[in-house]
Each structure stands twice: as C-alpha cells, then as structure tokens.
Amino acid sequence: xxxxxxxxxxxxxxxxxxxxxxxxxxxxxxxxxxxxxxxxxxxxxxxxxxxxxxxxxxxxxxxxxxxxxxxxxxxxxxxxxxxxxxxxxxxxxxxxxxxxxxxxxxxxxxxxxxxxxxxxxxxxxxxxxxxxxxxxxxxxxxxxxxxxxxxxxxxxxxxxxxxxxxxxxxxxxxxxxxxxxxxxxxxxxxxxxxxxxxxxxxxxxxxxxxxxxxxxxxxxxxxxxxxxxxxxxxxxxxxxxxxxxxxxxxxxxxxxxxxxxxxxxxxxxxxxxxxxxxxxxxxxxxxxxxxxxxxxxxxxxxxxxxxxxxxxxxxxxxxxxxxxxxxxxxxxxxxxxxxxxxxxxxxxxxxxxxxxxxxxxxxxxxxxxxxxxxxxxxxxxxxxxxxxxxxxxxxxxxxxxxxxxxxxxxxxxxxxxxxxxxxxxxxxxxxxxxxxxxxxxxxxxxxxxxxxxxxxxxxxxxxxxxxxxxxxxxxxxxxxxxxxxxxxxxxxxxxxxxxxxxxxxxxxxxxxxx
Numbered sequence: 001x002x003x004x005x006x007x008x009x010x011x012x013x014x015x016x017x018x019x020x021x022x023x024x025x026x027x028x029x030x031x032x033x034x035x036x037x038x039x040x041x042x043x044x045x046x047x048x049x050x051x052x053x054x055x056x057x058x059x060x061x062x063x064x065x066x067x068x069x070x071x072x073x074x075x076x077x078x079x080x081x082x083x084x085x086x087x088x089x090x091x092x093x094x095x096x097x098x099x100x101x102x103x104x105x106x107x108x109x110x111x112x113x114x115x116x117x118x119x120x121x122x123x124x125x126x127x128x129x130x131x132x133x134x135x136x137x138x139x140x141x142x143x144x145x146x147x148x149x150x151x152x153x154x155x156x157x158x159x160x161x162x163x164x165x166x167x168x169x170x171x172x173x174x175x176x177x178x179x180x181x182x183x184x185x186x187x188x189x190x191x192x193x194x195x196x197x198x199x200x201x202x203x204x205x206x207x208x209x210x211x212x213x214x215x216x217x218x219x220x221x222x223x224x225x226x227x228x229x230x231x232x233x234x235x236x237x238x239x240x241x242x243x244x245x246x247x248x249x250x251x252x253x254x255x256x257x258x259x260x261x262x263x264x265x266x267x268x269x270x271x272x273x274x275x276x277x278x279x280x281x282x283x284x285x286x287x288x289x290x291x292x293x294x295x296x297x298x299x300x301x302x303x304x305x306x307x308x309x310x311x312x313x314x315x316x317x318x319x320x321x322x323x324x325x326x327x328x329x330x331x332x333x334x335x336x337x338x339x340x341x342x343x344x345x346x347x348x349x350x351x352x353x354x355x356x357x358x359x360x361x362x363x364x365x366x367x368x369x370x371x372x373x374x375x376x377x378x379x380x381x382x383x384x385x386x387x388x389x390x391x392x393x394x395x396x397x398x399x400x401x402x403x404x405x406x407x408x409x410x411x412x413x414x415x416x417x418x419x420x421x422x423x424x425x426x427x428x429x430x431x432x433x434x435x436x437x438x439x440x441x442x443x444x445x446x447x448x449x450x451x452x453x454x455x456x457x458x459x460x461x462x463x464x465x466x467x468x469x470x471x472x473x474x475x476x477x478x479x480x481x482x483x484x485x486x487x488x489x490x491x492x493x494x495x496x497x498x499x500x501x502x503x504x505x506x507x508x509x510x511x512x513x514x
Contacts, residue, residue: 169214450499470496
C-alpha cells in the first residue's frame with residue numbers, strides 16, 4: 001500500500017500517544033464530575049431510553065441507550081455517570097487513529113493524527129456530552145483498522161473480514177451515519193484493484209454474515225415499529241416544507257467545518273485534495289483514507305445546499321481525515337503548520353474545559369449562550385412540581401407539557417417524584433393532529449387523563465392553543481428560572497379541566513382559530 005516513511009522510535013511514539021490520550025481523558029473526567037452543567041434534554045431522552053433496554057428506539061439505534069445503561073447500572077443516575085461513555089469512546093477512537101496511522105504510514109503519522117483528532121474542536125464537545133457521535137466514530141475507526149489490517153495481513157484474513165463486518169454493524173447500532181463507512185468501503189474497493197484482491201468470496205461472506213448478525217435485531221425492531229428510526233432519520237433531511245437550494249446554508253455549513261475539524265486541518269485537507277486533483281496522482285494510502293473522508297463531506301455539503309445540515313453531520317469524515325492531514329503535513333515537511341494546528345486546538349480544548357468546569361467564566365467572556373440549554377432544567381422541574389404539590393388537595397389527573405425538551409428534562413430531574421405511584425403522570429400535549437416526536441407518541445395527553453391537568457407552556461409558546469383544548473382554565477402562574485445574567489427560562493402554568501382537544505386544521509394540522 002505504498003512506501004512507508006522511515007520509522008522513528010515507534011515505541012516512544014506509542015507511549016506518547018497513550019500519555020496524550022490518558023492526559024486528555026483524565027482532564028475530561030475531572031471536568032465531567034466538576035461541571036455544574038445539567039443534562040441537555042436530548043441526553044435526558046437517551047437516559048430515559050436506557051431504563052428499558054431494547055434493540056431500537058424512536059429516533060436513534062440502541063447503542064447510546066445501552067451505553068448509558070451500562071454506566072448508570074454500575075454507579076447511579078447522576079449526570080456524570082450518564083455521560084461517562086462519551087470521553088471513554090473518544091479515548092478509544094483517538095488510540096484507533098494512532099493504530100491506523102501507524103499501520104498505513106508510521107508511528108509519527110499515527111501520533112500526529114491522534115493528536116489532531118483528539119484536540120479537534122468538535123471532539124471536545126463530543127467527549128463532554130452523551131450523544132451518538134462518540135460511539136459512531138469509535139466503531140467506524142475499528143472498522144477502518146480491521147479493513148487496513150486485512151489488506152496487509154498474510155494470516156487470519158477470514159477473522160479480519162468478520163471483524164470488518166462486526167465493527168461496521170456496531171457502527172450502525174450507534175448511528176445510521178455509519179452508511180458513510182459502507183460508501184467508503186465500496187469506493188475504495190472500486191478504485192483500488194489491490195484492495196479487491198484481499199477479498200475472496202469466503203471473506204466477503206464472513207464479513208456480510210458478521211454484519212448481518214450484529215444488525216439483524218435492530219432491523220427486526222424497526223420492522224416491528226414501522227421503521228420509525230429510519231423514517232425519523234430521513235425526515236431530518238427536511239427536503240420538504242422549507243425552501244430548497246439555499247446558498248447561504250451551503251456557505252454557513254462550509255464555514256462551520258473550519259470550527260468542527262480545526263481551521264488549519266480543514267484548510268490542509270482542502271489544499272491536499274486540490275493538489276491531488278491538479279497532479280492527478282495519489283498515494284494509495286492517501287486514496288484509502290480519502291475514500292472514507294470525502295463522501296461524508298461532499299454528501300452533507302450537498303444536503304446543506306438542498307435544504308439544511310448540522311455542522312456535526314459530516315463528523316464521520318474527520319477520524320480518517322485527521323490521519324491523512326497528519327501524513328500530508330509530515331510529508332510536506334510543514335511541521336510549523338502541524339505545531340500551529342496542535343497549539344491552537346490545544347488552546348481551544350483548554351478553554352472548553354475551563355468553560356465546562358466554570359460556566360461563570362464562559363459568561364465573563366461572552367460565551368454563556370453556548371451553554372444555556374444545559375442550565376436550569378432542574379430548577380424548572382422543581383418549579384413545576386412545587387405547583388403540582390400545591391394542587392394536591394384538589395388532585396391532578398396529569399401534568400401536561402407542550403415541549404419535548406421540557407418533557408425529557410422533567411422525566412430525568414423529576415425521576416424520584418414521578419416514581420411515586422400516587423403522582424400524576426407526565427404527559428405531552430399535542431399541538432398538531434398527530435404526534436411529532438417520541439414524547440407525543442409514547443405519552444400523549446388523552447381525554448381519559450384530562451379531568452384536571454396542570455398544563456405547562458415552555459416560554460409561553462402555544463399557551464393560548466393549549467388552554468383552548470380545555471373546557472375550563474384557572475390558576476394561571478408564571479415561573480422564571482435564571483440561566484445567567486442576561487437569560488431566563490419562563491414557564492406559564494394553569495390548571496385545565498375537561499380536556500377536549502379542538503379539531504385541528506387539515507392544512508396546518510394545528511388547532512383551528514376560533
């Protein structure tokens with residue numbers, strides 16, 4: 001797979017990679033247990049899933065719930081234990097970057113790639129919150145390592161083929177963006193004849209068998225639930241219901257990639273691809289990595305132009321991307337740029353850890369808005385439950401909220417309160433004709449539980465429409481929770497009696513105007 005760079009003290013580079021990853025992980029764990037930041041509502045939703053193990057969930061495959069179940073089963077449900085899997089997966093991913101870089105090039109490239117990856121701005125966030133990206137990147141890295149090892153191996157190729165399939169299956173159980181791994185494999189096997197020679201029919205069968213065995217339970221779950229997860233994933237593309245072909249969305253997405261991967265690494269990636277196109281010549285090792293790097297970037301860039309795209313949707317590109325960028329910088333003898341990239345990204349990583357440990361410091365530097373969605377949910381829950389407790393003499397048949405964010409935050413921060421069989425159940429009020437998210441699907445407010453309801457409108461949104469679904473309304477109250485010096489979260493509460501939802505407009509799906 002091409003000539004290797006002259007090796008240099010590989011054991012020393014391996015030790016350096018381990019020390020780097022161990023040090024970063026230790027710092028992240030300190031921040032994880034020291035931070036006053038609360039669970040973001042999506043994290044609370046994943047925690048709720050973990051209470052009931054399954055092979056699939058409404059909007060995500062099961063790996064995220066399994067991970068939270070494992071960490072909380074051992075140590076409890078506090079925020080740090082819910083999030084523990086994130087830094088551990090990212091630590092493993094960084095070591096996989098080293099292993100892939102060392103196999104393809106040498107230990108120097110492995111070390112530089114691991115450092116670029118571990119210090120990438122997006123990885124700081126991914127290692128701090130429990131989400132699907134961390135396990136996805138870990139298992140895609142494992143897939144790539146097994147694939148590279150298979151190309152180079154002389155023995156046990158059948159075992160390595162099975163490892164490729166199993167690791168890719170686990171990536172799909174983490175996030176369906178693992179499809180980019182399939183695209184990368186197919187593209188490389190198409191463009192590289194030497195790679196195809198490593199795959200005999202028996203090895204292909206082993207890989208497909210392992211892949212199918214790992215993924216089959218999730219496919220069966222989806223089939224039994226109307227392919228809910230796949231439908232939700234497709235709906236995220238948002239090709240309907242909004243303006244298509246948006247140049248501003250495209251430009252914004254491309255700019256965010258400098259912040260996701262780091263300004264220097266992303267610029268190096270663009271320059272390297274440009275040089276390869278101009279010269280029409282590419283090292284076979286670079287080709288392999290670019291087959292896994294470019295498809296996510298190009299596909300999501302197209303998605304951004306057609307409709308919209310979140311900055312992290314291209315995240316699958318940056319594990320292999322970090323390796324090829326490291327290889328290019330060392331090959332070009334551009335160590336100054338490599339050190340500049342590492343220094344800049346280390347400073348960003350340190351600042352992020354400082355912000356995580358002390359949100360007040362972030363507020364002083366004008367960055368408080370970045371953390372507002374991880375603040376105030378416990379106090380908001382307490383405000384609602386205080387009002388619910390005050391209504392106990394008359395009794396409540398349900399507490400209904402009109403926001404999935406508030407629903408999941410209350411399920412987490414009110415978990416002890418709602419565990420009481422005598423407590424009124426938490427329900428989701430539906431604005432539209434049918435459910436639009438899992439909270440509304442699994443816990444909709446119904447007429448059977450609508451005799452006397454504490455209704456809660458987050459930030460007052462849709463409060464009038466919510467009140468209009470009851471025959472009588474009383475006891476209106478507004479509660480505010482301070483998030484920082486400039487921001488508050490407001491909930492408007494009232495007691496609604498006789499829940500009788502109005503007909504929804506057939507065009508908008510929302511309550512008809514009086």
